[in-house]
Amino acid sequence: MIKMIKYFLLLFVGVSLLSSCNKEERYSKRWMQKEVMSGEWQVSEITVDGVSETVIPTLRIDDCDIYADTCTGQWITGDNSADFIWQFQDKGKEFVLYRRDGADCCDFITDISEIQCYNYSGNYEVIKAKKKEMSFESNTTVGYEGSTVKLVLTRKE
Numbered sequence: 820m821i822k823m824i825k826y827f828l829l830l831f832v833g834v835s836l837l838s839s840c841n842k843e844e845r846y847s848k849r850w851m852q853k854e855v856m857s858g859e860w861q862v863s864e865i866t867v868d869g870v871s872e873t874v875i876p877t878l879r880i881d882d883c884d885i886y887a888d889t890c891t892g893q894w895i896t897g898d899n900s901a902d903f904i905w906q907f908q909d910k911g912k913e914f915v916l917y918r919r920d921g922a923d924c925c926d927f928i929t930d931i932s933e934i935q936c937y938n939y940s941g942n943y944e945v946i947k948a949k950k951k952e953m954s955f956e957s958n959t960t961v962g963y964e965g966s967t968v969k970l971v972l973t974r975k976e
Contacts, residue, residue: 858882860953864971865939867963874931878972880905891919894936901936907945914943914955938962943970950974 858880865872876896883890885906893900902919918936941960947953954971958964 859975860972861975862970863973864954864969866967866969868966872935874935876932876935877975894918894932896932896935899930899932901930901932903936903940911948912945914945916940916943918961939968939970941968943968 860878860880862876862878865875874896876894879893879895879900881891881893890905892903892905894903904915904917904919906915907913908915917940918933939960939962941957943955943957945953946956951974952972954969956970957968958966960966960968
């Protein structure tokens with residue numbers, strides 16, 4: 820009887836670990852998924868304290884090995900773009916997006932893609948992570964610390 824209880828306990832722990840530990844990988848694959856759809860996401864909503872941004876970017880996501888690489892993407896507005904790094908963390912509850920390279924202050928940047936990418940860099944709470952729609956919220960972005968920033972993205976097809 821004790822042997823049977825140990826077996827079921829071990830089985831329960833194993834199934835729990837497998838089912839809960841890798842939302843980061845699952846969300847990352849959805850984010851990059853190029854074989855099914857494009858690796859581009861259209862920002863359908865970007866707001867700061869409820870006020871909508873007038874210039875709406877597209878995010879192009881580069882394929883990567885989330886365990887071996889620094890994952891990257893491009894923040895695109897019109898003909899301009901800015902590079903960023905990204906990662907899902909904390910079992911898929913947090914999304915991190917930071918502008919890559921360049922000046923460490925918005926004062927030296929003139930391109931709207933670079934300015935937006937810099938200002939919206941930060942740690943976001945994952946609100947929704949579906950195959951065709953994702954949404955994130957943050958109060959700790961570089962350009963709007965203390966304000967509620969909301970990003971809603973729809974996969975481009």
